[in-house]
Amino acid sequence: MAIVLGPNQYGKAEVRVVAVDRSSPRHTLVDLNVSSSLRGDFAAAHTAGDNAHVLTTDAQKNMVFAFARDGVGSPEQFGLRLATHFAGSFDWITGARVAVESYGWERISVAGAEHDHAFRRAGGEVRTAVVTVDGDDVHVLAGLSDLVVLKTTGSEFWGYPVDRYTTLPETRDRILATAVTARWRYTGTDIDFDATFAGVRTALLEMLASTHSFALQQSLFAMGEAVLERCPDVAEIRMSMPNRHHFLQDLSAYGLDNPDVVYHADDRPYGLIEAVVERDDVPPAEVAWLGTPGFC
Secondary structure (H helix, E strand, O other): OOOOOOOOOEOOOOEEEEEEEOOOOOOEEEEEEEEEEEEEOOHHHHHOOOOOOOOOHHHHHHHHHHHHHOOOOOHHHHHHHHHHHHHOOOOOEEEEEEEEEEEEEEEEEEOOEEEEEEEEEEEEEEEEEEEEEEOOEEEEEEEEEEEEEEEOOOEOEOOOOOOOOOOOOOEOOOOEEEEEEEEEEEOOOOOOHHHHHHHHHHHHHHHHHHOOEOOHHHHHHHHHHHHHHHOOOEEEEEEEEEEOOEEEOOOHHHOOOOOOOOEEEOOOOOEEEEEEEEOOOOOOOHHHHOOOOOOO
16 A cells, blocks of 8 residues: 555635725725635655745735735736736646635715725625636636525425425415525636626626525526526536525414514524536536535
8 A cells, every 4th residue: 555645735825915096086995815725746845844846825925915016906817917926936836726805895975975085894795706727727716705685575485395304384475585605617817807797796686686486496596597698708607505594483472463574584504505507518627616615
């Protein structure tokens, strides 16, 4: 029996960088969390403690700040710049993966007008990007997480099999709530990332709202289908959507009825619906998804 080193990578995780554009009196702000991972010939570092091929994680951190000095652009553009630089730094580095989380800030309004340099954090939703350079191939994933949405009607759930353990009553009208995490892969890199991100997000929200849902699975597929129909630069989209259950609260102990007015929201346990919606004419690229957990 021989014991050998398997696949490996290393990098710097969660570099927090805030960059302010002060080129005009109306400042702009980007707030990022950047993680890098390198792939290549690092066997000697593992098996012999030889660091000759190890680009330090401290250097990777410093590059994030140095590149932000010249402007960030979209998360995808920033990830592309960093990943291609890392992958081209030394002959023994064959690939790089850069993951970017972008936190939204909104301008504070004063007397009805947006302030030039005062901001508020915009909820919990996070924009994401992952760029993978693998030899000569470059893959870009974009996405969002914790997009919390809710419909007060237009959702049913019935017709499922019933056995001795089934206690959930069928319903023809229910609250549908979820927190969407979505990742989509682009067909290339020459793309208006900001505009396409906005288009994908709009498609997800509009289709969730307009689909009369008989299951969260149906809503998920309709949302993914809408993205691929509206956005030709998207090859596939993967979504993970927890079912945030809302149950009618029993008010009978107080002598009150509850005509679908008062609910209690259960945060756990919850159903978790995940799926891939893809074009059948675009080749797969599983290397683009390596290190991106949480999807089937």
